[in-house]
Amino acid sequence: MKVQVCIIGGGPSGLLLSQLLHRQGIETVVLEKHTRDHVLGRIRAGVLEHGFAALMREAGCGERMDREGERHHGFLIAHAGGRMDRVDLHRYSGGNSVLVYGQTELTRDLYDGRETSGAATMFEAEGVALHDITSPRPWVSYRSRGEPCRVDCDYIVGADGFHGMSRHSIPRDVLREYERVYPFGWLGVLSRTPPVSPELIYVRHERGFALCSLRSQVLSRYYVQVPLSDRAAAWSDEAFWAELRRRLPAEVAARLITGPSIEKSIAPLRSFVAEPMRHGRLFLAGDAAHIVPPTGAKGLNSAGADIHYLYHAMRAHYRHNDDTGLEAYSQKALTRVWQAQRFSWWMTAMLHRFPDNGSYDDRLQQAELSYLFSSESALASLAENYVGLPY
Numbered sequence: 001m002k003v004q005v006c007i008i009g010g011g012p013s014g015l016l017l018s019q020l021l022h023r024q025g026i027e028t029v030v031l032e033k034h035t036r037d038h039v040l041g042r043i044r045a046g047v048l049e050h051g052f053a054a055l056m057r058e059a060g061c062g063e064r065m066d067r068e069g070e071r072h073h074g075f076l077i078a079h080a081g082g083r084m085d086r087v088d089l090h091r092y093s094g095g096n097s098v099l100v101y102g103q104t105e106l107t108r109d110l111y112d113g114r115e116t117s118g119a120a121t122m123f124e125a126e127g128v129a130l131h132d133i134t135s136p137r138p139w140v141s142y143r144s145r146g147e148p149c150r151v152d153c154d155y156i157v158g159a160d161g162f163h164g165m166s167r168h169s170i171p172r173d174v175l176r177e178y179e180r181v182y183p184f185g186w187l188g189v190l191s192r193t194p195p196v197s198p199e200l201i202y203v204r205h206e207r208g209f210a211l212c213s214l215r216s217q218v219l220s221r222y223y224v225q226v227p228l229s230d231r232a233a234a235w236s237d238e239a240f241w242a243e244l245r246r247r248l249p250a251e252v253a254a255r256l257i258t259g260p261s262i263e264k265s266i267a268p269l270r271s272f273v274a275e276p277m278r279h280g281r282l283f284l285a286g287d288a289a290h291i292v293p294p295t296g297a298k299g300l301n302s303a304g305a306d307i308h309y310l311y312h313a314m315r316a317h318y319r320h321n322d323d324t325g326l327e328a329y330s331q332k333a334l335t336r337v338w339q340a341q342r343f344s345w346w347m348t349a350m351l352h353r354f355p356d357n358g359s360y361d362d363r364l365q366q367a368e369l370s371y372l373f374s375s376e377s378a379l380a381s382l383a384e385n386y387v388g389l390p391y
């Protein structure tokens with residue numbers, strides 16, 4: 001097979017880029033390790049920056065997102081003694097907002113868009129390997145149902161997530177990795193229950209962080225911080241709901257409607273960046289290059305910025321033989337990646353209970369929150385990061 005761009009990974013990063021390029025007549029193939037159903041079985045992000053939503057529309061896959069997604073102009077932070085304060089995103093970001101629409105649904109929309117376009121997606125692609133990535137004619141090998149296959153291309157995009165292989169195709173003496181692993185995880189539950197609040201509630205509590213989110217008015221998403229040693233199977237639904245109630249302000253806990261969990265999992269938290277995001281004709285995008293703790297809702301949205309830069313760079317290359325975007329990609333993407341890293345770390349440090357924290361750290365977190373809600377410029381800083389810094 002010969003294409004212009006070979007994309008490794010059929011998650012939101014790879015699919016969004018492939019759809020955007022396809023609409024510009026740039027031929028791509030997506031190699032995905034698993035089946036479509038397996039990919040769609042993952043419960044992940046829930047909040048889209050306005051820039052990400054705009055990319056979905058430009059990819060021709062935004063219609064259901066705009067119909068079913070919920071525009072949110074603010075969120076709440078519950079902290080000292082059950083007090084709740086609102087972050088007015090609309091006011092402090094100059095009129096911007098976020099869209100609450102699950103990653104599972106947007107990935108489904110992207111798959112539907114790709115199938116309608118007739119572009120090629122190879123599912124259950126095994127043993128993907130990259131070859132001659134610093135030559136003008138890179139190629140990719142993989143097996144499909146045991147049969148050896150080959151893709152010749154101009155460029156390879158590694159959008160295969162944190163556990164993918166593409167990052168490891170960059171020589172060890174070139175690749176630099178930066179990482180911080182947090183001593184806790186998020187136990188998440190999805191339930192077919194009405195959300196406890198019309199807006200998200202982030203909770204700082206002495207027992208640990210909690211988050212009340214949603215996917216729709218009949219589908220709620222909740223999280224509680226748990227030790228890394230915990231296993232989701234050891235948490236009964238009753239134990240989860242009781243722990244969540246303990247961490248919520250009394251009036252919120254009183255109106256919480258519980259129900260059976262339809263998904264329950266623990267996500268470990270880490271901050272991670274791999275540099276550079278380009279080596280020869282290989283470009284890294286999304287979780288393949290960076291990971292953030294989900295506190296700031298920047299994981300999927302950071303991937304969106306990478307895709308924006310890569311899409312415009314490849315379009316300029318094929319339309320105008322202009323390679324300035326490709327040359328600048330890694331540096332430009334990493335500048336925004338590190339802003340998302342900073343914000344995600346800040347939100348995580350402010351709201352979570354760190355096992356080694358002493359009384360000083362506890363008071364510092366309280367001071368951070370009281371400063372935040374006493375300063376318009378602090379609220380403006382949070383708001384502009386949460387809705388999404390400019391691309």
Ligand code: FAS
Pocket residue numbers: 008009010011012013014031032033034039043044045046047103125128159160161162163164165266267268285286287288294297298299300301303
């Ligand atoms: P993905 O990991 O989504 O997709 C990569 C794809 O590549 C996968 O489909 C995988 O099967 C495929 N692949 C891997 N290796 C391959 C190989 N060798 N060959 C071919 N294909 C291969 N972000 C938020 O903003 N909010 C959240 O609440 C949130 N929760 C999360 C919870 C969990 C458990 C995880 C893991 C992540 C979470 N994230 C969250 C971040 C998440 O949403 C990612 O940012 C998003 O999935 C990034 O998309 P991709 O870069 O496409 O990577």
Ligand code: PHB
Pocket residue numbers: 044045046047200213214221294295296297298
């Ligand atoms: C979610 O709905 O899954 C979600 C929302 C906001 C976050 C993290 C996760 O910061």
